[in-house]
Amino acid sequence: MAIGVGSSEESLEMKGDMTPMIDVVFQLLIFFMLTIKFKLLEGKLSAYLPKDVGVNQTQAEPKEKVEIKLKVEREGSKLMPDDSGKPWEGEGAFKFGPDRVIRYSVGPKSSLEMREIVARVKELYKIDPKGSVTIDPLPGTCYSDVVKILDEVILIGYTDVSFIGDKSALYEKK
Amino acid sequence: MNLAKKQSNDEIVMDMTPMIDIVFQLIIFFMLLMDMSQKDLETLVLPKALSAVEDKPNPLDPRPVINILADGQILVKREVYYDPKRDDGYKKLKEYLLMRSRAMPKAPVEPGSSIIAPDKPILVRADQSTPFKHIQKVMEICGIQDIKIWKIELAAGQEKPAEGAAAGGN
Numbered sequence: 136m137a138i139g140v141g142s143s144e145e146s147l148e149m150k151g152d153m154t155p156m157i158d159v160v161f162q163l164l165i166f167f168m169l170t171i172k173f174k175l176l177e178g179k180l181s182a183y184l185p186k187d188v189g190v191n192q193t194q195a196e197p198k199e200k201v202e203i204k205l206k207v208e209r210e211g212s213k214l215m216p217d218d219s220g221k222p223w224e225g226e227g228a229f230k231f232g233p234d235r236v237i238r239y240s241v242g243p244k245s246s247l248e249m250r251e252i253v254a255r256v257k258e259l260y261k262i263d264p265k266g267s268v269t270i271d272p273l274p275g276t277c278y279s280d281v282v283k284i285l286d287e288v289i290l291i292g293y294t295d296v297s298f299i300g301d302k303s304a305l306y307e308k309k
Numbered sequence: 310m311n312l313a314k315k316q317s318n319d320e321i322v323m324d325m326t327p328m329i330d331i332v333f334q335l336i337i338f339f340m341l342l343m344d345m346s347q348k349d350l351e352t353l354v355l356p357k358a359l360s361a362v363e364d365k366p367n368p369l370d371p372r373p374v375i376n377i378l379a380d381g382q383i384l385v386k387r388e389v390y391y392d393p394k395r396d397d398g399y400k401k402l403k404e405y406l407l408m409r410s411r412a413m414p415k416a417p418v419e420p421g422s423s424i425i426a427p428d429k430p431i432l433v434r435a436d437q438s439t440p441f442k443h444i445q446k447v448m449e450i451c452g453i454q455d456i457k458i459w460k461i462e463l464a465a466g467q468e469k470p471a472e473g474a475a476a477g478g479n
Binding site for chain 1: 325328329332333335336339340342353354356358359360361362363364377378379430432435436437438439440441442444445448449451452458459460461462463464465466467
């Protein structure tokens with residue numbers, strides 16, 4: 136920046152020292168670059184809590200419900216949550232390996248293959264599209280097990296999906 | 310000799326303006342990208358779901374977001390509300406949900422029903438490996454007579470339709 140004073144040869148030059156400002160600006164830039172967390176692509180699945188427990192004190196209407204039970208047959212190996220396939224180091228989050236086995240049951244039908252149960256639920260949906268589904272995750276199941284079956288149920292077309300409460304205490308007594 | 314002296318007196322002036330412009334642009338970019346509402350969301354590995362609909366929270370009407378870590382620790386807005394290592398019977402979480410439930414608009418559970426309950430959902434976010442019993446415990450607290458929150462949303466990562474078409478086979 137230069138400001139000329141008059142037309143004389145002696146001109147007063149004002150030079151702003153930009154160095155501190157550039158330092159601060161770079162500090163800010165580094166701060167934002169390090170703290171930035173990009174928005175996660177996140178979705179949601181809607182569900183309801185049982186209306187005949189807690190909320191509703193009156194007797195629930197006798198309604199035909201599709202009840203899907205989830206039982207862990209084999210816990211499976213624990214792997215690091217990134218898709219590296221490395222075994223879990225024993226601290227923090229993990230994911231279960233492909234050797235995890237879940238038994239799914241709908242009424243008398245029981246299978247280790249989720250697609251067989253999904254096919255049965257589809258048949259039940261064709262019979263009663265306005266029906267509701269209850270998911271009963273038995274102790275040992277984890278969030279991803281439940282989301283997997285909930286996803287399939289919603290894809291079939293059910294909109295009324297609820298959950299059965301925790302039965303850990305019952306299983307511990309046994 | 311004179312020539313050398315003249316050269317040493319010459320000042321090389323670098324024009325910093327374009328660089329400062331670019332740096333400011335970068336700062337503005339990062340500031341805009343840094344969504345402050347993300348403080349509700351803990352860093353979790355969510356399971357993926359094809360039917361997951363995009364979550365568009367209303368910043369003017371924030372809903373309760375419950376984060377459950379793989380070890381069962383419950384966090385709300387980065388604050389620990391329940392730690393399995395220091396079991397307090399979910400006291401803090403119950404108080405929080407009670408407070409939020411009271412502030413929610415109420416409506417009949419079903420058309421024509423005499424049961425009035427909060428008409429807004431809560432969002433439950435859990436790590437993919439979180440034992441489901443911890444989520445069930447939160448659901449149980451939601452069902453307490455004074456809280457009565459019965460609508461819940463479970464967070465899931467959005468699966469790309471192409472991947473799903475190959476895996477789902479529907």
